[in-house]
Amino acid sequence: MVEKAAKPAGERQGAQIEQYLSAFRSFERGLNGESASPIHAVRKEAIAHFASTGFPTTHDEEWRFTDVQPIARAPYAAGTPGTVSAADIARWTFAGLDANRLVFVDGEFSERFSTVRSVPSGGAIMSLARALTSGDAAALRHTARHARYDQDAFTALNTGFLRDGAFVHIPDGVSWDEPIYVLYLATGRTVPFVAHPRNLFVAGRNSRCFVVERYAALAENSYFTNAVTEVVLAEGAVVEHDKVQEESLNAFHVGSAHVSMAAKSNYTSNSFAMGGAIVRNNITSVMEGQGVECTLNGLSLSTGRQHIDNHTTIDHATAHCNSHELYKSILDGSSRGVFNGKIFVRKDAQKTDAKQTNKTLLLSDLATIDTKPQLEIFADDVKCTHGATVGYLDAEAVFYLRSRGIGIELARDILTYAFASDVTGRVKIEPVRAALDRLILKQLHEGRRLEGL
Amino acid sequence: MLEIKNLHASVNGNEILTGVHLKVNAGEVHAIMGPNGSGKSTLAQVLAGREAYEVTAGEVRYNGKDLLEMSPEDRAREGIFLAFQYPVEIPGVSNTYFLKAALNSVRKYRGLAELDAVDFLAMVKQKMGILEMDKTLLSRPVNEGFSGGEKKRNEIFQMAVLDPKLAILDETDSGLDIDALRIVADGVNKLRTKENAVVVVTHYQRLLNYIVPDVVHVLVEGRIVKSGPKELALELEERGYDWLKEEEQVKA
Numbered sequence: 001m002v003e004k005a006a007k008p009a010g011e012r013q014g015a016q017i018e019q020y021l022s023a024f025r026s027f028e029r030g031l032n033g034e035s036a037s038p039i040h041a042v043r044k045e046a047i048a049h050f051a052s053t054g055f056p057t058t059h060d061e062e063w064r065f066t067d068v069q070p071i072a073r074a075p076y077a078a079g080t081p082g083t084v085s086a087a088d089i090a091r092w093t094f095a096g097l098d099a100n101r102l103v104f105v106d107g108e109f110s111e112r113f114s115t116v117r118s119v120p121s122g123g124a125i126m127s128l129a130r131a132l133t134s135g136d137a138a139a140l141r142h143t144a145r146h147a148r149y150d151q152d153a154f155t156a157l158n159t160g161f162l163r164d165g166a167f168v169h170i171p172d173g174v175s176w177d178e179p180i181y182v183l184y185l186a187t188g189r190t191v192p193f194v195a196h197p198r199n200l201f202v203a204g205r206n207s208r209c210f211v212v213e214r215y216a217a218l219a220e221n222s223y224f225t226n227a228v229t230e231v232v233l234a235e236g237a238v239v240e241h242d243k244v245q246e247e248s249l250n251a252f253h254v255g256s257a258h259v260s261m262a263a264k265s266n267y268t269s270n271s272f273a274m275g276g277a278i279v280r281n282n283i284t285s286v287m288e289g290q291g292v293e294c295t296l297n298g299l300s301l302s303t304g305r306q307h308i309d310n311h312t313t314i315d316h317a318t319a320h321c322n323s324h325e326l327y328k329s330i331l332d333g334s335s336r337g338v339f340n341g342k343i344f345v346r347k348d349a350q351k352t353d354a355k356q357t358n359k360t361l362l363l364s365d366l367a368t369i370d371t372k373p374q375l376e377i378f379a380d381d382v383k384c385t386h387g388a389t390v391g392y393l394d395a396e397a398v399f400y401l402r403s404r405g406i407g408i409e410l411a412r413d414i415l416t417y418a419f420a421s422d423v424t425g426r427v428k429i430e431p432v433r434a435a436l437d438r439l440i441l442k443q444l445h446e447g448r449r450l451e452g453l
Numbered sequence: 454m455l456e457i458k459n460l461h462a463s464v465n466g467n468e469i470l471t472g473v474h475l476k477v478n479a480g481e482v483h484a485i486m487g488p489n490g491s492g493k494s495t496l497a498q499v500l501a502g503r504e505a506y507e508v509t510a511g512e513v514r515y516n517g518k519d520l521l522e523m524s525p526e527d528r529a530r531e532g533i534f535l536a537f538q539y540p541v542e543i544p545g546v547s548n549t550y551f552l553k554a555a556l557n558s559v560r561k562y563r564g565l566a567e568l569d570a571v572d573f574l575a576m577v578k579q580k581m582g583i584l585e586m587d588k589t590l591l592s593r594p595v596n597e598g599f600s601g602g603e604k605k606r607n608e609i610f611q612m613a614v615l616d617p618k619l620a621i622l623d624e625t626d627s628g629l630d631i632d633a634l635r636i637v638a639d640g641v642n643k644l645r646t647k648e649n650a651v652v653v654v655t656h657y658q659r660l661l662n663y664i665v666p667d668v669v670h671v672l673v674e675g676r677i678v679k680s681g682p683k684e685l686a687l688e689l690e691e692r693g694y695d696w697l698k699e700e701e702q703v704k705a
Binding site: 408414422 | 501502503504505524525526528529530534535537540541543544545546550551554555556558559562594611615
């Protein structure tokens, strides 16, 4: 069945698709008894879907500005994960962050470096593979129920290879204020590989939690991370979900988050993209009940020939929901940025209040951004605003700083940092916020002189 | 201290300054008055090094050095301070950080050690007292959300912290009510010494009741057409600028 469905796309991308189908066959063989499970039926459907569509091209509206051919045609090999040391893990742990930690090395769960000291009673903080094999009810109920694999080739591919990732379940009524840290660390393994991290965060009724998802690399090697994260908020749940992407500059990263929000829930995403050669972030958030608050913040920093694409969708499917969106990009070198922000306000979504802001700072004449706010409003009693600005550093402000004795380089760095801090300042977890500040300072060459800003 | 000879400057091909001559000695206060569009602010900005203006002729010596050759930051480090007519808002940068970065840049250039946090704060608080400023302004972003009066006061506060040799106040009185005007003027007077000089650019005589000039210059169509003692300011207040414009035309 898989082979049959592959034909149409196969004409275009035969070898590229076959690489994944063949990897899927060996993946299936390694599953042993698990291949009879309901999850496996989903995997097979998903991979069949991928085989029939292949990778998107720039003719697809959703991928107009991002050419994924370099990702599609790169050869990858299976293999065992590289090695990491405790010092490596310490280096990639946010200083001062006292957190339960799930660590994945080259995409594989690392029992050794993961530390889960405390788990909410009736809930879980563990690897998704373990949750699924042990029959965890929340994991079985929600896995692959929110991320639609029939609408996106990369989600289909991830679902086909769905096996492991981070699983967090906070039961009803529990405020779990100790952040949960999920680290995906790529070693300097020389053979390029693909990882398909699959995360599931389930927040019960009136619960609260903080999750930090980080992708980092020990070396500038090439590999492909194709992550999918499903976030489920029950009624009244509050979730802050931070994502820090610092992949190798030769890596590809496609990360899709699918957020389902029940009535009166409150979801905040703070997404930071700094690494990667070609990066695509998708966030799709759907308001399933009334009174939802959804906040999407994002910051991209790119240089050289990096390409960072942020696609967000906020679906106001019900009435009386608010959304706030702030995405900023800082582009240097000949890097390229893409922002596409969709806001759907459905027919019944009266009293919607949606605000979207997208700001881009160009530090170089060679950097470019394609920005596209996309509001589709079908209700009549709503408040929706959007604004996009693209510009260089304000010459007036640079002169003002210089006229006080501050050198031109430092003046530019101060203003760039200030542009970024508008987003980093929204992260509630202090050690993460401080680390982000340091990361941004590191990218600004006079960074060390900016400490204490 | 400052010697301007035959200064010509233009912006986007329009000549704004058409031959300014001016000499300012240490310890003096000079007022530059003139009608709208006469080039007062341009002169102030050119002295501070604003790149939008092109100097097409003339020279400016500052303490024996060629001022026009220096970058804006080096002019500041050499002791020139421009109080902006329209202070710039800088979201995301606190006043404290901004002042510290500026002061330490200046100190470093002058071969002085950077001030530590404790000494810096003590100094800053003392200077804030002079300007009767609210201490909460320190932690706020530079000029963001400040009222017109707060912005102008903040300019003079920066001047107090940086301790310049030559301060150029560009329409510092505009947008100030009478109480704020008095506080700002008192601040400037407290900072005056025999070693430093002040150039006050203003449209109205009002500020000069508080910061009393040694010389008043009138700038018309890009050049100084008349200089005189402080009483000249009162005469201008009474008679306006038209008579000077007419005199210019007769001369031409």
